[in-house]
Amino acid sequence: MPQSVGQKLLPYLYVAPALGVACLFSFVSMGISLWVSFHHYDAFAGSSAYAGLENYRRALFEQDSYFWLAMRHTLVYVGLSVAGVLITSLPLALLCLRARYWQSLFRTLYFLPSITPGVVLALVFFHIFGNYGQLLDRTWSALPALALLGIWAGAGYNMVIFLAGLTEIPQFLYDAAHVDGANRWQQFRHVTSPMLSNTLIFVTVMTIIGSFQVFTSVYIMTSGGPERSTEVIAYSIFINAFAVAGQMGYASALAWLLFAVIFIFVFVQMRIFRSRRVYDE
Amino acid sequence: MISPWRRFGLIALIAVVLVGVFLRAGMTRQLRERLGVGKVRPVELRVWDWWSASSNEEYGDYFTALEAAFEAENPDVDVVYQIVPFGNYVQKLSTAMVGDTPPDVFQASVYWAEGFYQRGMLRPLTDYLEADVDAAPADFIGKSAFLPSAWRHNHTQSGVVYGIPQIIDASCLVWNLDILEAAAASDEEIRDLFPRNVDGSVDYEHIRFDGIRDWDHFRRVTNKLTVRDVSGEVTRAGFVLSAYGSGAGMFSPWLASNGGSYQDSAGTRALFASPNGIEAMEFMARLFWVDKVCPPFRREMTDGELFQERRAACVVAGTWSGKDITRNSLGWEHFGKTAFPPGPRGVGPRTVTWGNMLVITRRCENVDAAWRYLKFVCGLHGNLMRSKHLGYNGPRHDFYETERWQQAQLERPYLSNVKQICLVGEKLRHTEIIAVNHQANPVIESILLRYPHIIAGNGPYPSVETALKLAAANVDNVYRRYNAQVERWLVRRGEL
Numbered sequence: 001m002p003q004s005v006g007q008k009l010l011p012y013l014y015v016a017p018a019l020g021v022a023c024l025f026s027f028v029s030m031g032i033s034l035w036v037s038f039h040h041y042d043a044f045a046g047s048s049a050y051a052g053l054e055n056y057r058r059a060l061f062e063q064d065s066y067f068w069l070a071m072r073h074t075l076v077y078v079g080l081s082v083a084g085v086l087i088t089s090l091p092l093a094l095l096c097l098r099a100r101y102w103q104s105l106f107r108t109l110y111f112l113p114s115i116t117p118g119v120v121l122a123l124v125f126f127h128i129f130g131n132y133g134q135l136l137d138r139t140w141s142a143l144p145a146l147a148l149l150g151i152w153a154g155a156g157y158n159m160v161i162f163l164a165g166l167t168e169i170p171q172f173l174y175d176a177a178h179v180d181g182a183n184r185w186q187q188f189r190h191v192t193s194p195m196l197s198n199t200l201i202f203v204t205v206m207t208i209i210g211s212f213q214v215f216t217s218v219y220i221m222t223s224g225g226p227e228r229s230t231e232v233i234a235y236s237i238f239i240n241a242f243a244v245a246g247q248m249g250y251a252s253a254l255a256w257l258l259f260a261v262i263f264i265f266v267f268v269q270m271r272i273f274r275s276r277r278v279y280d281e
Numbered sequence: 282m283i284s285p286w287r288r289f290g291l292i293a294l295i296a297v298v299l300v301g302v303f304l305r306a307g308m309t310r311q312l313r314e315r316l317g318v319g320k321v322r323p324v325e326l327r328v329w330d331w332w333s334a335s336s337n338e339e340y341g342d343y344f345t346a347l348e349a350a351f352e353a354e355n356p357d358v359d360v361v362y363q364i365v366p367f368g369n370y371v372q373k374l375s376t377a378m379v380g381d382t383p384p385d386v387f388q389a390s391v392y393w394a395e396g397f398y399q400r401g402m403l404r405p406l407t408d409y410l411e412a413d414v415d416a417a418p419a420d421f422i423g424k425s426a427f428l429p430s431a432w433r434h435n436h437t438q439s440g441v442v443y444g445i446p447q448i449i450d451a452s453c454l455v456w457n458l459d460i461l462e463a464a465a466a467s468d469e470e471i472r473d474l475f476p477r478n479v480d481g482s483v484d485y486e487h488i489r490f491d492g493i494r495d496w497d498h499f500r501r502v503t504n505k506l507t508v509r510d511v512s513g514e515v516t517r518a519g520f521v522l523s524a525y526g527s528g529a530g531m532f533s534p535w536l537a538s539n540g541g542s543y544q545d546s547a548g549t550r551a552l553f554a555s556p557n558g559i560e561a562m563e564f565m566a567r568l569f570w571v572d573k574v575c576p577p578f579r580r581e582m583t584d585g586e587l588f589q590e591r592r593a594a595c596v597v598a599g600t601w602s603g604k605d606i607t608r609n610s611l612g613w614e615h616f617g618k619t620a621f622p623p624g625p626r627g628v629g630p631r632t633v634t635w636g637n638m639l640v641i642t643r644r645c646e647n648v649d650a651a652w653r654y655l656k657f658v659c660g661l662h663g664n665l666m667r668s669k670h671l672g673y674n675g676p677r678h679d680f681y682e683t684e685r686w687q688q689a690q691l692e693r694p695y696l697s698n699v700k701q702i703c704l705v706g707e708k709l710r711h712t713e714i715i716a717v718n719h720q721a722n723p724v725i726e727s728i729l730l731r732y733p734h735i736i737a738g739n740g741p742y743p744s745v746e747t748a749l750k751l752a753a754a755n756v757d758n759v760y761r762r763y764n765a766q767v768e769r770w771l772v773r774r775g776e777l
Binding site: 040042043044045048049062063064126127129130131134136137222223224225226227228239242243244245246247 | 371372374375376378379396399400401402524525526578579580581582713715716719720723726727730741754755758759762763766769770772773
């Protein structure tokens with residue numbers, strides 16, 4: 001029986017509110033920010049002149065631009081965070097899964113840092129790192145220290161995601177592996193790991209995106225120092241956008257360059273993971 | 282079980298309350314005034330400040346007294362204070378101005394005042410000042426009422442005034458007089474830092490303004506006051522030098538004491554990479570690395586904290602800091618303040634000063650009431666209130682002739698040199714300070730942290746001079762971009 005026009009429109013009506021909010025607060029603002037990046041712009045004074053690609057050229061090529069330095073620091077931070085999150089979250093999830101008692105208590109405890117405001121965590125860790133090893137005072141240790149905080153804060157959240165993925169793996173696969181004589185490691189390697197690949201992709205992608213945008217800990221704990229060793233791209237964007245008169249256009253250009261880098265990273269990663277996928281829904 | 286009608290009623294009630302809250306929160310002042318919502322007096326004056334009544338009871342007392350006194354004199358005005366954290370001022374002010382919920386008056390730091398004016402956010406006050414020449418001396422808030430060092434950050438080069446100084450601040454050296462007094466018992470040179478009473482005895486309650494003669498003298502005195510353990514580690518510092526963040530802030534007063542300036546007055550060129558600046562930078566670095574009078578660089582331990590814990594004989598602070606030190610150290614007042622002694626190229630004690638100000642926004646709807654508020658707060662009466670409640674000295678000439686100031690110096694002897702310190706100040710750098718700091722401070726931080734490597738030729742820069750010249754070149758770029766931007770704004774507003 002053919003659908004009436006009303007029936008055809010109904011699904012679109014259902015998604016309309018969410019789509020409207022997304023358009024207004026994400027896509028429209030993104031469009032404005034793209035427009036701003038091609039202008040000399042100030043948050044109060046507005047646009048004063050069309051700048052063309054000047055803001056992008058300045059970010060990429062001028063001697064006093066810290067874009068490449070900030071991008072390098074950001075990439076190091078991303079690498080440390082992704083490695084750290086994977087090393088900590090998955091084992092925590094496996095341990096939680098095996099816990100015979102108090103599983104929900106452990107889950108809650110590990111999840112607590114994720115719901116604690118970033119500013120509070122940054123202030124607490126500022127004193128911890130200051131009193132034990134002065135990690136924030138040295139150029140070689142400041143960025144890893146910030147990554148350590150990021151890993152600690154994000155481990156519980158990612159653990160819960162992994163836990164959800166682990167509980168989805170059918171028990172009969174483990175039973176079959178057990179019957180075939182697979183030990184724990186072999187079960188993990190040949191059953192758990194491939195079956196978790198989708199979760200792994202999700203966690204990695206989200207960690208990469210989140211790490212590229214690291215800001216709060218840098219702002220509170222180091223302000224980009226010592227000697228610019230923790231100056232990351234989000235911090236550069238903030239300083240130029242809100243602390244310097246008339247540099248909103250330049251800051252927007254930095255933000256779009258960051259977007260491009262994240263997009264390329266995630267795109268490449270999705271391609272690689274997709275080609276290696278061994279199991280599909 | 283709840284009936285469907287009752288459930289519907291409950292949901293409707295919640296929806297109405299939520300909509301009401303959102304509507305009320307989102308109302309602009311114009312709309313509220315049109316509707317007559319929450320209107321107590323005809324004029325509402327919204328004042329922004331980063332000083333907060335919730336900081337401590339003294340600020341609470343000050344704002345309460347100020348509001349009561351001003352409203353008693355101005356029954357048509359309802360003053361509403363809104364506290365905005367210092368670090369969020371720029372974003373919040375831009376948002377409020379664009380969103381049509383601006384403050385009428387706010388305290389502007391010299392960090393942003395010039396930029397705010399050039400962006401068109403502040404109302405020029407020249408017309409009100411010209412119309413107010415016949416005001417009573419205590420209420421007059423024109424140039425001649427203020428110390429020259431206070432009336433410097435509040436106007437353009439062409440003389441357009443956009444703010445009235447509320448306070449005068451200066452960088453200074455703060456000395457622990459307990460430590461000095463103990464050392465003076467056996468050391469004539471340190472005893473000479475104290476003035477003499479009329480009977481010839483040593484006055485251990487004060488320190489002489491020009492007691493420290495020059496940099497060499499400062500180095501020698503701080504060395505004598507430094508205590509080291511058997512391993513040579515500093516257990517009590519003669520002087521505290523910060524490398525992280527605030528360290529760069531110390532460079533400006535030491536530079537001024539060596540006859541140098543950070544920037545030109547027009548804001549077009551950085552001047553700190555001069556021989557004066559290189560010497561100042563070397564002097565600071567050598568205090569730490571060669572003379573070893575400072576404790577190790579620690580990010581989480583500030584110089585102020587070390588001083589309040591009596592683990593340092595001398596630190597750099599502001600002239601405003603006395604009351605904070607006393608409060609944080611539970612009543613300790615035995616310290617004194619001086620300017621910075623002259624370097625080889627300097628003449629006499631110097632420092633840097635600045636005067637944060639009250640400004641009126643361009644979108645202020647009751648300029649007359651705002652001007653009355655400025656006159657009240659920046660007039661003599663407001664200065665006296667800040668002295669009484671907050672322990673601040675004032676930027677006005679007549680403040681220093683009052684009984685209140687004489688009494689304050691008797692109660693807190695550490696204030697005795699404050700006026701002199703404020704009078705010998707160079708103007709603090711003033712053009713795009715945050716952007717300039719972002720360019721220059723990491724270089725200064727590197728010099729302080731890696732001075733031995735730089736001298737040995739294996740540091741991040743071949744020499745201190747090269748490092749400062751690189752920083753200055755980058756600061757020049759900040760100025761160049763800023764001035765080009767200002768020109769575009771002026772063209773856009775039809776003012777050029």
